Amino acid sequence: MVKRALPYYAPALLLTVLVLFLSGGLAPGLLDPFNLSRLLASALPMVFLAAGQTLVVLSGGIDLSLGSLLTFTLVVMVVLFDGVAVGVGLLAGLVAGLIGGAINGVAVAYLRLQPLVATFATGFLFGGLALWVLPRPGGTVPPGLRELLDPPWAPLIPYLLLLGVWVYLRRRPWGVLLYATGGQAGAAYANGVPVARVRVLSYMGAGLLAAFGALFLLVETGTGDPLVGQPMLLGSITAVVLGGTRLSGGTGGLEGSILGALLLVLFRNLVFFLGVPSDLQVLAEGLVVLLALATSGYVLRRGA
Amino acid sequence: MILFLCALLLVIQGLAQPGFLTLSQVANLMKIAAVLGILAIGQTLVILSGNEGVDLSVGAVATFGAVLVYNLTRGQDDRFLLALALSLAVGFILGCLNGGLVVYSRLPPLVATLGVGTLVQGLIVWLGGRERGAVPPLLVEAVSGTWAFGLPGILFIWAVLALGVALLLHRTYYGKALYALGSNRRAAFLSGVRLERYLVLTYALSGFFSALGGVVLLGHVQLMHLTLGQAYTLPTVVAVVAGGTLLTGGVGSYWGTMAGALLITLLQSVLLTLRIEEFGRQVAFGLILLGFLAVYGREKGFR
Numbered sequence: 001m002v003k004r005a006l007p008y009y010a011p012a013l014l015l016t017v018l019v020l021f022l023s024g025g026l027a028p029g030l031l032d033p034f035n036l037s038r039l040l041a042s043a044l045p046m047v048f049l050a051a052g053q054t055l056v057v058l059s060g061g062i063d064l065s066l067g068s069l070l071t072f073t074l075v076v077m078v079v080l081f082d083g084v085a086v087g088v089g090l091l092a093g094l095v096a097g098l099i100g101g102a103i104n105g106v107a108v109a110y111l112r113l114q115p116l117v118a119t120f121a122t123g124f125l126f127g128g129l130a131l132w133v134l135p136r137p138g139g140t141v142p143p144g145l146r147e148l149l150d151p152p153w154a155p156l157i158p159y160l161l162l163l164g165v166w167v168y169l170r171r172r173p174w175g176v177l178l179y180a181t182g183g184q185a186g187a188a189y190a191n192g193v194p195v196a197r198v199r200v201l202s203y204m205g206a207g208l209l210a211a212f213g214a215l216f217l218l219v220e221t222g223t224g225d226p227l228v229g230q231p232m233l234l235g236s237i238t239a240v241v242l243g244g245t246r247l248s249g250g251t252g253g254l255e256g257s258i259l260g261a262l263l264l265v266l267f268r269n270l271v272f273f274l275g276v277p278s279d280l281q282v283l284a285e286g287l288v289v290l291l292a293l294a295t296s297g298y299v300l301r302r303g304a
Numbered sequence: 305m306i307l308f309l310c311a312l313l314l315v316i317q318g319l320a321q322p323g324f325l326t327l328s329q330v331a332n333l334m335k336i337a338a339v340l341g342i343l344a345i346g347q348t349l350v351i352l353s354g355n356e357g358v359d360l361s362v363g364a365v366a367t368f369g370a371v372l373v374y375n376l377t378r379g380q381d382d383r384f385l386l387a388l389a390l391s392l393a394v395g396f397i398l399g400c401l402n403g404g405l406v407v408y409s410r411l412p413p414l415v416a417t418l419g420v421g422t423l424v425q426g427l428i429v430w431l432g433g434r435e436r437g438a439v440p441p442l443l444v445e446a447v448s449g450t451w452a453f454g455l456p457g458i459l460f461i462w463a464v465l466a467l468g469v470a471l472l473l474h475r476t477y478y479g480k481a482l483y484a485l486g487s488n489r490r491a492a493f494l495s496g497v498r499l500e501r502y503l504v505l506t507y508a509l510s511g512f513f514s515a516l517g518g519v520v521l522l523g524h525v526q527l528m529h530l531t532l533g534q535a536y537t538l539p540t541v542v543a544v545v546a547g548g549t550l551l552t553g554g555v556g557s558y559w560g561t562m563a564g565a566l567l568i569t570l571l572q573s574v575l576l577t578l579r580i581e582e583f584g585r586q587v588a589f590g591l592i593l594l595g596f597l598a599v600y601g602r603e604k605g606f607r
Contacts, residue, residue: 064414113597116356116414117541117551121593124538128586135583234418247412283426290419294409 008244009256015242016259019266027273033152041155043265044216045070049232050239050261051162051254052209057240059202060182060249061108061115065123066210067233069100071226072130073207074214078139078224086142094211100126101207105200123230130226139224148219158216159258166254178202183250235264238289264289313570331455333569335448338462339524341565343517343533344540345469346399346510348561350413351544352473353506354486354553357413361402361421362514362540366533368424369395369515370522371431379438391515398424399511403504417507421537428530439526447523458520462562465516469558482506487554539568542593550600 024031030039049070056063063069073093080089100122107118149155169175180188181198189195210229217228237247239260245252271284343366350359369391376387398420405416451457473479481502484492493499518533525532547564549556571592575585 062412062414107594111598113594114356114551116358116412117545117597118594120538120541121590121597124586124590124593128583128588128590131581131583131586234415234422237415238419241411241415247415279430280426282429283423286419286423286426290405290423293411293415293419294405 007255008252009259010244012243012256012259012263016263016266019263019270023266023270023273026270030269030273037152037155039265039269040159041149041216042220043262044149044155044158045213045220046232046235046239046265047159047258047261048162048209048213048216049229049236050243050257051166052206052213053236053240054243054245054252054254054257055178055202055205055209056115057245057247058178058182058249058252059199060185061119061199061202062237062247063104063119063203063206064116064233065100065104065119065126066206066236067229067231068123068126068130069097069207069229070210070214070217070232071229072100072126072133073097073211074218074228075130075134075139075224075226077214077218078141079133081142081145082139086145090215093214094208097207097209097211097214098204099207100210101204102200104207105203108203109196109199123233127227127230134224134226137223137225141218141222145219146222149216158212162258163255170253174198174201179250181249234289235261238293239264242292263292313567313574316574331459333573334566335456335458335524336572337562337566337569338458339517339521340536340539340543340569341462341562342465342520343514343536344543344561344565345465345517345558346513347540347544348469348547348549348556348558349482349506349513350510351541351549351551352482352486352553352556353503355413355489356551357406357486357506357553358417358541358551359402359507359510359514360414360417360537360541361398361424362510362517363534363537364421364424364428365395365398365511365514366518366521366536367531368398368428369518370528370532371428371530372515373443373519373522374437374439374528375431377437377440379440381440381442384440384442388519391519392512395511395513395515395518396508397511399508399514400504402511403507406507407500407503425534437528439522439528443519443523444526447520448526458524461520466558466562473558478502478505483554485553538589539565542589542596543568545593545596545600548600551597 020031029035049066053063053066073096076096077089077093080092103125104119104122107113107122108115111118177188177193177198180191180193181195185195214229218224221228240252240257241247241260242263243252243256243258243260245256267288268285271281271288276284343362347359347362350357372391372394373384373387376390377383402413402417402420405411405420406413409416411419445457447456447458447461449457451460473482481492481497484495484497485499485502489499514533517536521533521536522528543564544556544561545551545564546567547556547560547562549560571588572585575588580588
């Protein structure tokens with residue numbers, strides 16, 4: 001066996017460590033255990049959303065409805081928390097995520113609509129439904145749930161679970177089929193891969209992960225908002241690209257996207273800590289995201 | 305088919321709201337369609353260029369174009385032309401940025417333009433956050449004032465632009481190159497079309513027309529706010545798709561987009577008349593886009 005190449009997420013890992021130390025140097029308080037734990041907790045929604053996006057991208061698609069789907073599951077949860085019970089709300093939210101994902105999957109895999117535009121369209125479906133369920137911001141999260149991530153070690157658990165499930169599933173037949181479908185769908189089909197079913201499953205997985213993202217967002221903010229998820233869409237795609245997963249499908253993985261999402265949150269914190277005026281923050285963030293996208297696209301294509 | 309749908313919607317509208325089919329009402333509707341139609345010019349070009357080309361920065365660039373005119377003229381007519389030129393130039397440059405990211409960084413157009421859109425939104429918040437300025441009367445007069453036959457100026461602007469775009473698409477080398485790029489990029493390249501140059505130019509033109517559309521929109525609503533054009537981004541895509549332009553590129557025309565813009569405006573008006581709220585309108589939009597995709601844009605199966 002020849003020398004093993006670096007893992008695909010090596011650049012992302014390097015960059016994350018670099019930015020972490022840079023942040024630590026500029027704002028020393030940032031790296032103490034308490035702040036680090038808060039940082040990890042606040043990154044969770046984006047991490048799970050990016051993880052969902054990664055599944056779809058690996059299967060050769062893209063999901064532009066994921067932000068709206070997160071919003072939709074979030075408002076479903078909040079409304080049921082207030083009116084019915086926490087357990088019911090949680091379950092309904094996760095089921096809503098699965099159903100939304102299934103709709104996307106069927107549109108892409110069985111109706112054979114282009115993923116880009118089909119999910120763009122379903123995004124408006126989910127966004128509209130979210131506005132129907134909860135027309136204006138409101139609702140409360142029960143205290144038991146709000147304190148879920150309060151212990152300093154607690155935010156680590158979702159990360160470990162996500163990574164564990166991913167590492168387990170990737171080696172199972174399902175993971176192999178996922179990579180095969182994304183790598184070259186035609187060849188996979190000819191070799192007996194149930195391409196359509198794999199695609200539907202990847203969209204459903206994305207919906208489920210988006211629902212978990214919604215849950216962590218609720219824990220973080222404590223209230224519902226019918227427009228909260230849509231702006232997170234670009235971040236989820238950026239995280240995937242930063243993490244080394246190629247948007248053409250078939251190569252990459254969740255590890256990289258988790259790092260990519262952490263990077264985004266670290267950048268945001270850094271911009272905040274550096275005291276950039278508030279009306280410039282959107283601009284600074286946009287600039288960083290665009291720069292990251294542009295260069296990673298460039299470097300990765302050259303390298304691969 | 306699309307004209308048939310338009311007629312159907314007109315009838316529904318007429319039934320739901322008696323006395324709707326007067327000249328002034330129809331002219332009003334045409335005005336709204338014209339704004340959308342002008343904003344969809346760039347989108348048509350980009351989608352024609354193929355390879356999942358789409359410009360999601362249209363709304364943000366339009367708003368930015370409007371902000372520039374608003375802040376630079378401060379309501380004075382003599383500065384209008386200069387401000388307009390600057391705004392169009394900035395739109396062109398932002399379009400070049402889109403094109404550069406797509407061509408040289410090889411980002412999917414959707415991601416690149418979404419990113420540029422975010423950046424531009426940042427610029428808008430930064431520059432336009434301090435509200436100071438006004439809409440020059442000249443612009444209002446040009447867009448909303450009556451020119452001839454009792455019709456507002458915006459309709460004539462739209463007609464002239466439509467003719468220009470049709471000439472550009474069907475009578476110039478650029479137009480031929482664009483259709484060639486869209487239908488088969490590799491074949492176009494092998495036939496000597498300079499891919500990179502024409503792709504960047506296409507996105508640049510999209511930025512240019514978006515900024516122009518934003519200025520026209522400013523003259524239409526006569527108010528400035530920081531999300532002036534954002535709501536138009538999705539409808540421009542729907543208008544182009546509904547107009548029969550294939551998302552895979554290479555097939556379609558601006559005439560189709562114009563019909564699509566009319567269709568969407570009518571649809572919105574019907575939904576409003578039927579008192580359907582925001583969520584219903586979003587859901588309806590999503591479903592209609594899916595429907596059109598199913599009719600026009602299905603991918604090939606494996607068998």
